[in-house]
Amino acid sequence: MRRAAVLGTGQTQHRSRRTDVSMAGLCREAIDRALTDSDTDWSQIDAVVLGKAPDLFEGVMMPELFLADAIGAAGKPLLRVHTAGSVGGATALVATSLIRAGVHRRVLAVAFEKQSESNAMWALSIQPPFSAPIGAGAGGYFAPHIRSYIRRFGVPEHVGALVAVKDRRNGALNPYAHLRQPDITPESVRSSPMLWDPIRYDETCPSSDGACAVVIGDQAAAESSSDQVAWIRATAMRTEPTSYSGKDHVNPRAGALAARALWAAAGISDPLDEVDVAEIYVPFSWFEPMWLENLGFTGPGQGWKLTEAGETGIGGRLPVNPSGGVLCSNPIGASGLLRFAEAAMQVMGRAGAHQVAGAGTALGHAYGGGSQFFSMWVVGKQP
Amino acid sequence: MTIAFDYTRSLGPVLGRFMAGLRDRRVLGARTSDGRVHVPPLEFDPVTHKPVTDLVEVSGAGTVVSWTWSPHPLEGQPLDRPFGWALIRLDGADTTMIHAVDAGAETRMRTGMRVRARWAADRTGHIRDLACFEPAGSSVGSSAGSSAGSAVGSSAGEAAGEPVRIMVTPIRLHYRHTTSDEEDHYLRALADGRLIGQRCPACRKVYVPPRVCPADGVAPGEVVAVSDRGTVTTFCVVNVPFAGQRLDPPYVVAQVLLDGADIPVPHLILGLDAAQVRMGMRVAAVWRDRAQWSATPENIAHFEPTGEPDAGYESYAEHL
Numbered sequence: 001m002r003r004a005a006v007l008g009t010g011q012t013q014h015r016s017r018r019t020d021v022s023m024a025g026l027c028r029e030a031i032d033r034a035l036t037d038s039d040t041d042w043s044q045i046d047a048v049v050l051g052k053a054p055d056l057f058e059g060v061m062m063p064e065l066f067l068a069d070a071i072g073a074a075g076k077p078l079l080r081v082h083t084a085g086s087v088g089g090a091t092a093l094v095a096t097s098l099i100r101a102g103v104h105r106r107v108l109a110v111a112f113e114k115q116s117e118s119n120a121m122w123a124l125s126i127q128p129p130f131s132a133p134i135g136a137g138a139g140g141y142f143a144p145h146i147r148s149y150i151r152r153f154g155v156p157e158h159v160g161a162l163v164a165v166k167d168r169r170n171g172a173l174n175p176y177a178h179l180r181q182p183d184i185t186p187e188s189v190r191s192s193p194m195l196w197d198p199i200r201y202d203e204t205c206p207s208s209d210g211a212c213a214v215v216i217g218d219q220a221a222a223e224s225s226s227d228q229v230a231w232i233r234a235t236a237m238r239t240e241p242t243s244y245s246g247k248d249h250v251n252p253r254a255g256a257l258a259a260r261a262l263w264a265a266a267g268i269s270d271p272l273d274e275v276d277v278a279e280i281y282v283p284f285s286w287f288e289p290m291w292l293e294n295l296g297f298t299g300p301g302q303g304w305k306l307t308e309a310g311e312t313g314i315g316g317r318l319p320v321n322p323s324g325g326v327l328c329s330n331p332i333g334a335s336g337l338l339r340f341a342e343a344a345m346q347v348m349g350r351a352g353a354h355q356v357a358g359a360g361t362a363l364g365h366a367y368g369g370g371s372q373f374f375s376m377w378v379v380g381k382q383p
Numbered sequence: 384m385t386i387a388f389d390y391t392r393s394l395g396p397v398l399g400r401f402m403a404g405l406r407d408r409r410v411l412g413a414r415t416s417d418g419r420v421h422v423p424p425l426e427f428d429p430v431t432h433k434p435v436t437d438l439v440e441v442s443g444a445g446t447v448v449s450w451t452w453s454p455h456p457l458e459g460q461p462l463d464r465p466f467g468w469a470l471i472r473l474d475g476a477d478t479t480m481i482h483a484v485d486a487g488a489e490t491r492m493r494t495g496m497r498v499r500a501r502w503a504a505d506r507t508g509h510i511r512d513l514a515c516f517e518p519a520g521s522s523v524g525s526s527a528g529s530s531a532g533s534a535v536g537s538s539a540g541e542a543a544g545e546p547v548r549i550m551v552t553p554i555r556l557h558y559r560h561t562t563s564d565e566e567d568h569y570l571r572a573l574a575d576g577r578l579i580g581q582r583c584p585a586c587r588k589v590y591v592p593p594r595v596c597p598a599d600g601v602a603p604g605e606v607v608a609v610s611d612r613g614t615v616t617t618f619c620v621v622n623v624p625f626a627g628q629r630l631d632p633p634y635v636v637a638q639v640l641l642d643g644a645d646i647p648v649p650h651l652i653l654g655l656d657a658a659q660v661r662m663g664m665r666v667a668a669v670w671r672d673r674a675q676w677s678a679t680p681e682n683i684a685h686f687e688p689t690g691e692p693d694a695g696y697e698s699y700a701e702h703l
Contacts (some may be wrong), residue, residue, distance in 0.1 A: 248682040
């Protein structure tokens with residue numbers, strides 16, 4: 001297969017309300033940084049791929065129409081990608097496919113969400129006619145599955161708080177992060193309000209405005225770069241129904257199948273041993289141990305032990321979300337691409353204060369819908 | 384059903400000045416590197432990709448370049464009586480903008496006709512400040528615009544007052560929902576106080592409500608009566624208020640595996656303290672007064688504990 005690599009990344013300052021910029025301006029903040037970081041000129045971009053979560057979040061049908069000019073797609077192919085919360089990851093993978101197919105030499109992938117234009121909780125809680133009048137909100141959808149995880153493996157109740165503390169402290173090292181809480185403690189997390197039992201306030205992702213962009217190039221483009229690039233060693237995307245009889249929400253089949261395919265394509269036999277850092281889509285703290293198991297870093301019921309032992313902190317055996325992750329910044333449409341970009345930044349050695357020393361192989365991961373869409377990639381210093 | 388929300392638009396530096404201009408009955412365009420003036424303004428130059436900074440004022444009067452007639456205006460459009468949809472090039476602009484022309488009759492519309500802006504009486508720095516256009520020959524005195532193409536450069540923003548930061552754009556969507564055959568059977572049974580599921584002919588699982596099997600993709604077969612009693616598989620306690628919520632927190636939303644079904648349904652558990660709800664708890668539907676029944680799942684108000692011993696974990700472990 002043809003090789004592809006991340007040449008550069010860019011992201012916005014993520015905030016709860018970026019009222020200083022329009023949607024176009026928000027995207028351009030990330031794009032302009034990605035072009036600078038990749039030392040790429042607009043004329044070198046062959047195609048643009050735009051990702052965004054449901055249009056109801058901003059109330060703009062098909063934003064790619066009015067954004068086409070501003071994101072530099074005039075006169076070029078433009079594709080819109082939408083796979084709910086995983087869309088940022090899917091956007092990167094579509095761009096990668098365009099390179100690997102030999103169609104283009106450099107592709108710009110950009111994803112955004114301007115949550116402050118509306119209310120995502122409202123948009124996600126609209127129920128069709130003839131449904132029972134039961135709304136639980138976004139966290140209410142996932143809280144029962146977290147309860148199932150805790151019950152299935154008898155997980156100690158404090159593990160969720162440990163993830164929240166780690167990620168928020170990591171976010172304090174990331175200048176772009178929305179939430180930066182260097183002084184957070186397990187005690188303060190556990191005394192924060194219980195929103196959707198068993199999910200506490202401090203264990204929940206924020207609502208953010210933000211965007212992320214990456215420039216992906218072919219082998220020639222990568223080899224002409226004067227800086228370290230992030231070689232895309234493997235990609236995987238899998239889907240399953242939102243709900244069906246016997247669906248395992250704790251360890252979804254699509255996620256496990258995607259991970260298996262990913263490690264095989266990357267030639268990785270022991271992910272825990274061979275991956276140096278992982279950016280995993282964790283919108284509620286408990287999803288860290290759940291996804292560690294789903295991704296095959298550990299066996300079922302073992303993920304929380306890695307977390308509890310502190311092995312997912314920077315300096316641990318597998319640092320997870322050194323950027324602070326979704327728990328610190330959650331511009332939904334961009335959240336997946338941020339995971340992919342942060343993984344690339346680690347192997348390019350451009351992660352600044354949250355750089356994991358010697359990171360040579362990194363995972364970027366995203367999921368979306370009712371644990372329905374999974375997308376992931378492995379990037380490395382070497383092809 | 385109707386979905387409605389008052390969305391906001393963060394306008395940024397260019398559109399913020401454009402809206403501020405409208406408030407003062409002035410139309411600003413964006414001059415790009417090739418010398419063209421775009422109305423409405425572009426935020427980024429399509430040739431150089433640089434942010435647009437050069438805003439110039441154009442006339443509030445212009446020429447209809449093309450048009451169509453809208454005999455039946457829709458909710459949310461600029462006028463509630465028949466009007467012309469026109470592409471209008473304002474004097475001083477190089478591009479056209481689409482807007483409504485209050486021409487009164489289709490016979491009064493023609494390509495090349497001169498029109499001028501009609502401003503809203505109450506202007507707030509919103510796209511609606513420009514209410515519509517009207518034929519320039521009408522008797523109302525010349526009201527809009529100043530000299531065409533006068534360059535006001537970066538001073539346009541100050542001349543037009545502070546740029547507008549945010550604009551509110553209410554959106555309303557009306558839907559008519561058509562039930563599927565499976566939904567139809569299910570709702571009619573509910574009107575009789577019965578719960579039914581349907582069995583997938585491939586995997587043999589009973590789905591409640593009945594639906595095309597999400598795993599096998601085939602239409603459901605045999606209709607199966609299911610109990611209005613079941614087991615709480617898992618649940619959450621909702622303590623947080625949120626937009627669109629229909630109940631006052633705290634309340635328990637549980638997955639209830641009805642006896643005879645192979646997939647749980649979400650429902651409320653009431654009749655006990657939220658802290659006492661547990662996985663495996665046996666519950667039964669509490670139906671509303673029969674006089675209130677109709678073809679809706681709302682016939683069941685909530686579920687309450689039956690007092691039976693809890694179901695064993697193994698009995699529902701596959702349905703979490």
